[in-house]
Amino acid sequence: MKDKMHFNSKTIHGGQEPDKAYGAVMPPIYQTSTYAQTTPGGHKGFEYSRTHNPTRQALERSLASIEAGEFAFAFGSGLAAMDAVLKLLKPGDEVVSTDDLYGGSYRLFTKIFEDFGIRFHFVNMSNVDNVEAAINKNTRMVWVETPTNPMMNVIDIKAVSVLCKSNDVLLAVDNTFASPYIQQPLNLGADIVMHSATKYLAGHSDVILGSLVTNDKSLAERLGFIQNASGAVPGPMDSFLTLRGIKTLHVRMQRHCENAAEIAHYLKTHPKIEKVYWPGFEDHPNHHIAKAQMSDFGGMLSFITKGANYESSIQIVEKLKLFTLAESLGGVESLAGHPASMTHASIPKEIREQSGVVDALIRLSVGIEDVRDLIADLDQAIG
Numbered sequence: 198m199k200d201k202m203h204f205n206s207k208t209i210h211g212g213q214e215p216d217k218a219y220g221a222v223m224p225p226i227y228q229t230s231t232y233a234q235t236t237p238g239g240h241k242g243f244e245y246s247r248t249h250n251p252t253r254q255a256l257e258r259s260l261a262s263i264e265a266g267e268f269a270f271a272f273g274s275g276l277a278a279m280d281a282v283l284k285l286l287k288p289g290d291e292v293v294s295t296d297d298l299y300g301g302s303y304r305l306f307t308k309i310f311e312d313f314g315i316r317f318h319f320v321n322m323s324n325v326d327n328v329e330a331a332i333n334k335n336t337r338m339v340w341v342e343t344p345t346n347p348m349m350n351v352i353d354i355k356a357v358s359v360l361c362k363s364n365d366v367l368l369a370v371d372n373t374f375a376s377p378y379i380q381q382p383l384n385l386g387a388d389i390v391m392h393s394a395t396k397y398l399a400g401h402s403d404v405i406l407g408s409l410v411t412n413d414k415s416l417a418e419r420l421g422f423i424q425n426a427s428g429a430v431p432g433p434m435d436s437f438l439t440l441r442g443i444k445t446l447h448v449r450m451q452r453h454c455e456n457a458a459e460i461a462h463y464l465k466t467h468p469k470i471e472k473v474y475w476p477g478f479e480d481h482p483n484h485h486i487a488k489a490q491m492s493d494f495g496g497m498l499s500f501i502t503k504g505a506n507y508e509s510s511i512q513i514v515e516k517l518k519l520f521t522l523a524e525s526l527g528g529v530e531s532l533a534g535h536p537a538s539m540t541h542a543s544i545p546k547e548i549r550e551q552s553g554v555v556d557a558l559i560r561l562s563v564g565i566e567d568v569r570d571l572i573a574d575l576d577q578a579i580g
């Protein structure tokens with residue numbers, strides 16, 4: 198019965214049952230490192246909390262349910278989850294990735310894993326032909342992030358998955374921006390879906406956590422092994438907070454999407470705005486793909502003000518009062534960011550500008566406040 202639930206019920210009930218000890222409806226925060234054994238090996242399924250913890254396990258069952266997957270693994274951060282995926286590879290292996298990747302992902306690829314002999318190719322994946330052209334006999338994995346950060350490019354997950362299957366290449370999708378409310382990559386042919394649960398899943402800007410979900414048993418075995426062997430696991434408190442966040446994911450996402458749509462249209466007709474990047478516009482280059490693989494267009498958008506430069510864009514974000522100037526996204530409160538000096542500062546200027554992350558770009562994570570207040574705030578800041 199629970200497997201057949203709709204998404205809006207899975208967020209609350211998926212993989213959940215009252216706690217075995219006292220029937221607690223929310224799993225207790227099992228703040229323990231170890232578990233008593235009656236005889237060596239005589240335990241109740243839990244030996245040591247790096248390997249398994251009941252609170253983390255409740256979260257992992259929820260994560261699997263909402264991503265339409267069978268196996269889920271929680272990590273201490275989104276990047277720790279990515280790190281575990283990359284550890285599936287060996288020196289000499291190659292990865293094809295998007296060219297406007299989240300800055301921290303780009304840093305992990307190029308500053309850590311390149312030194313271990315893994316090669317990365319960064320291509321514009323809005324056109325799937327570019328992915329095909331970058332695949333060679335050493336390619337083991339394609340890493341997709343869609344919509345992309347902060348340019349809101351949309352990548353056709355199904356088309357990339359067909360390409361990956363015919364080349365025997367793993368497809369991993371960073372689903373952080375969309376959230377499973379909007380997009381479910383495993384159903385579109387991905388092998389692994391990754392989240393920075395720090396963002397929409399936890400949803401309240403109070404926790405750092407990452408996740409992986411897969412339907413492939415042998416991949417799950419290897420990822421579970423890496424999770425335990427490398428040990429980048431989240432604590433029970435953070436697992437609890439994320440599980441609590443997921444229970445309202447669907448209602449939060451609905452409002453995030455509504456508010457972002459309204460702000461996107463407001464900005465598009467604003468005389469001082471040059472360009473708005475939001476996949477819901479019909480003139481967005483991959484709008485038809487967004488419509489096909491996403492059930493809504495998300496809470497993220499970016500824009501450029503006419504004649505703006507590095508300094509004037511910083512002035513706009515500094516003037517915002519209700520939008521907090523901060524890194525991150527996906528929380529209930531609205532945030533504004535200046536990618537060139539913040540999230541994307543670690544990417545060389547020439548490289549980031551090639552993919553459109555210019556000095557004048559401002560990114561918004563639209564929260565779930567009253568949209569009239571958000572628009573009034575943008576109005577006074579843009580002037």
Ligand SMILES: *Cc1c(COP(=O)(O)O)cnc(C)c1O
Nearest residue numbers: 274275276299371373393395406
């Ligand atoms: C934040 C983010 C990450 C990294 O996640 P952390 O939880 O900060 O480690 C990866 N991908 C995307 C798209 C993100 O927004």
